Structure formats: C-alpha cells, structure tokens
Amino acid sequence: MPEATFYFPPDFKWGTATSSYQVEGNNTNNDWWAWEQEEGHIKEGHRSGLACNWWERAEEDFDRAAELGQNAHRLSVEWSRIEPEEGRFDDSALDRYRAMLQALRERGIEPMVTLHHFTNPLWLAEMGGWENPRAIPLFDRYAARVVEALGEFCDLWCTINEPNVVVFLGYVMEVFPPGKQDFRAAMGVGRNLMRAHAAAYRRIHELQPQARVGFAHNIRIFDPANPRSPLDRRVAAWQNRAYNETFVAAVIRGRWLPPLGLGWALRLRNTLDWVGLNYYTRDVVAFDRRMGHQLFGRNFHPEDAELMDGGYGELYPEGMERSLRRLARLRLPIYVTENGIPDSDDDQRPRYLITHLHRVWRVIQGCHPVVGYYHWTLVDNFEWVEGWTLRFGLIEIDPETQARTFRRSAYLYRDIIRANGITPQIIDEYAPEIRSVLLPG
Ligand code: FCB
8 A cells, every 4th residue: 555645735835934033133123122131131141133134134045945945934024123213114124125025926935924023112112012002003003004015025914923922921921021020911911912913904904905914823732730630620721711712712703801801802803814823832730829920820841741952842743733723613724823843953853843744734634724834943043032042943053154054854844845745755764753653554
C-alpha cells in the first residue's frame, strides 16, 4: 500500500509572520523602546537596536522567503513611525511600507498587514495608552490612513495582535509596558482594544469593500493539573474563559463576558471576516489561593513534558488541533497567524513543525476552513522581554553582523510548501523519530 501524504488544499497560504518592532530596528518613538532602556526589563540587558534591519533591508529577507517558496507573509506597520506625533502623519514612513508591500507582491507573496502589534507611540502611552478611551478614535483614524496608503497592495488586515497578551503581560504580570498589576485597568484596556478593533473593522470596510479583516488571537490551553480535583478544574476553566473566550465573544456575539465585562457590546458584534490563531503551548493549572491575580491558578508544565528553549513552554501539538476546533465553531475562515518554537540549535523545530502542521491537516480533513499558516518566524528577531535569548527563526541571525544562516527547518518548510503537504519522504528526512506516530503500520 502506498504511504499517505498529508496534502493541503491547493490554494493554501504558506507564510511566515513578523512584527515591526521585532524586525525593523531603531523604533525609538514608542513605549517599547522606552521600556527597553529601563534596567531589568529585558533579559541579559539585550536591546532591539537594529533588530533585523528591515527598515533598510527587508527586501533581502523577502528574497529568502521567496526562495523557500512562501506565498504569504504577515507583517505589522508601526504606528509610531506613521503618526510620530498626534495628528501628524509621516508620508515617507507610509512610502516605505508601500515599497515593502510592493516588494512582497513582486515576489508572489501575499501580504497580511497587522495594524497594532504590541507597541504604542510614545504620545499615546503618555496619555494613558489603552486605558484612555481616546485611543479608540485615534486608532480608527490611524487605520484609515494606513488603508488609504497601502490598500493598493493589501486587502487582508489584522487589526490587533493578541489583545489578551497585551492585557495579561502589561496589566497583570508587569512584564510588558506599562508594567502594571491592576485588574480594573486590565479589563478596561481589554475592552478598549476590542472596541478599537470593531471601529477599525468598520472603517476598513468603508474604505475598501473587498477587505478581509480579522484579529490574531492567542490561545493557550489550560488543563487542570489534577483532573479529579474540582478546584483545579474550576481554575483552569476560569483561566480558559478569561484568556481564550471573552475577547472572541465580544466581537462575535457582541457580549462582554466576565471577567472582561458584563452585558451587551452590540457595536462589536460580527466584526470578524476571519479569525487568526496564534498557538504555541499549554499550561497545567492548580488551584492556589495566593494566585489571586491569575484567578487563583498556578500555571506550570507537566513533569514529563518536553520543554522548549528557556522553559518557554511544553511541546504540545495536540493543542493546535484543540485550539482550531474551538475556533471552527465560529464558522469563519481561520488563519494560523502564528505558530513556532524557540530552538536555537534547531533540534526540536523540525518535529514541532511537522507535528503541528499535521494537526492543522487533521482539522482541515474535518471540513473546517483553515486557509493559511504563518510560521513564527522567518528570521530570529528581538523577542520582547526575552531579548535575543530565544531564537524563533527558520533563519538564524547574528544581530551584530546581521549575517543570516538557514536552519534545517527552513529547508523542511520549503519542502513541505513544494509538496503542498507532508510526504513520507519529508518525515524520513527531517524527523524519522515520529514516523511511527504519523504513519502507523
Ligand atoms: C507571540 C507574539 C510574537 C512573538 C511570539 C513568540 O505572542 O505575538 O510577537 O513574540 O509570541
């Protein structure tokens, strides 16, 4: 019997994802740059600096993406460059982004543009950032300028990257700017981000009727540490609801669910044309009365789990399938807007990539419309609080010399894209240890 290939649909989008701050370099005019300058925020005192120097040389990495056969790329535009002062827009910044998008098109790569990926212009941060409801009309106006300037080359828009991560890391865990632990502020920021999404959704459609607009949602699986403990089950369910469900409910059903809020949010209803999944890993959760700020859950990894570099998380491909199946209930097209692993020596990534894509494939077999996959990320880049210590790239970079080296996984991704699927030969070449799991018998 011939062995199976896990084929993807013929028009499937194969891409990588990046964000402006992490790759462009010298984004000095936003809250993250300021955050970096303060002692103790970034591991080993690392700095984003020139990052991957995309502001000057993105096209060279687009060549590399094209060489790997990618037909899609997700990038973000930097609000603080486009609107360096409130109300003053910089056409030269928009021109640079036009050139980047055109360069992608010329290489047969379809861009998806994210409007907000974690960073805020300093002037916005100084007025209270997303705690200030003025952020909503300001974002709306900024979105309009971007779509007017870039709409010729793009109609696939991602309004906001991971609102739940912005809230959790910036207003609960104190690790992203503004570094607060303030539950009320956290929930207010969460609601304002989703209101801004809805406002931008409408604005973009007004300017570009054919636009497809969504947002990138980080789903983390929370499983009870002891499934027989009602308290563990309860806290895992709370965390799941707060982190994974409330943000989506707002823009699908037009409802605020606790703890994000309570009552109707009717103007937010049905403001998604597609939904993006950023999936990385899962936690197990145990009840712990000291962990009030995390809804009384203590999160950790199972003892026998295989961990990624720096203890970033457990390798848990099943979570990809579980997350996609949840989102499939929305009956919208789904993009995997991010998925990847920090793995500087690339000994786990080939297996990670194959097993996670195999899960995507399984979900597609169930007739769920997963239409594209953007691997995080093309080239190692500045990984927020982890600095340069975590390496997510298919391509390795030396930030000092800017030299690039293809990792084996880059060729693996190229081969998968070429085959438009995972063939037995690919498994044998890149991750023979999982052959018996994926190709039993
Ligand atoms: C996601 C972020 C992205 C990157 C990856 C590793 O949460 O959206 O910018 O940092 O994690």
